[in-house]
Structures are given as structure tokens and as C-alpha cells.
Amino acid sequence: QVQLVESGGGLVQAGDSLRLSCAASGLTFKNYPMGWFRQAPGKEREFVAAINRNGAITRYADSVKGRFTISRDNAKNTVYLQMNSLEPEDTAVYSCAASRGNGLYYVNLRSYDYWGQGTQVTVSS
Secondary structure, eight states: OOEEEEEOOEEEETTOOEEEEEEEESSOGGGSOEEEEEEOTTSOOEEEEEEOTTSSOEEEOTTTTTTEEEEEETTTTEEEEEEOSOOGGGOEEEEEEEOOOSSSOOOSGGGOOEEOOOEEEEEEO
16 A cells, blocks of 8 residues: 655744655655645645656746755655745645656646645745
């Protein structure tokens, strides 16, 4: 059974940093492109960042480019999201996802097959 478990969320002030982790089990992690998505209250889930199987290729939403960094450690079956210069608009539930697709990475949430339960990030002004 595939499990993705996020951690690292919390309440911070604008300008602070957080590092989210997503630990994967039940799959051969190095074979899966991974992504981070977020969903704010009353809004649809949106793409944040994606990474290919070996971590060499990444893609970001324009809203987080230059502030967030996605990375992965295939030896630890974990994908990370380093979030710097956080803004109140970044407040959301952040979820990681794994794709069984053959592509390098994916930005469309429909391309992902497995999802974590999410971790809350709240940024106060």
C-alpha cells in the first residue's frame, strides 16, 4: 500500500521559512516523478512544484518561483519543499503527490496517482 506522509507545516510570520517533508512508502520511490500542490480555503487545489525522478529537473508555479525549492532524497524516499520569504497568500494545506506516468514531471494534478493527507501552512502578516 502506497503511503505519502507530509510533515513540517505550521504557523509562521510573513518572511519566515519552512521546510516541508513528504515520506513515501509502498513504492519504488526513485521511479516516480513527484509534486507539491496546495489548497487554500475556498479555492481549488493548485500546482506548486514538481521534480523528476533523479531530482535534476524541477518546475515551479510562477507564484513561488525564486522563493520555494523542491528537492528529493531517493535514499530516504523523501521529497522536500523549502519555502522561504513566506507570504500570507501562501497559507494553504500542502500535499505531496506521486505519478505513475512516463514523463519527466507533471504540473497537472490529474497526472498524479497517489496523494498524501496534507499539512497546514499558515502565514500571518
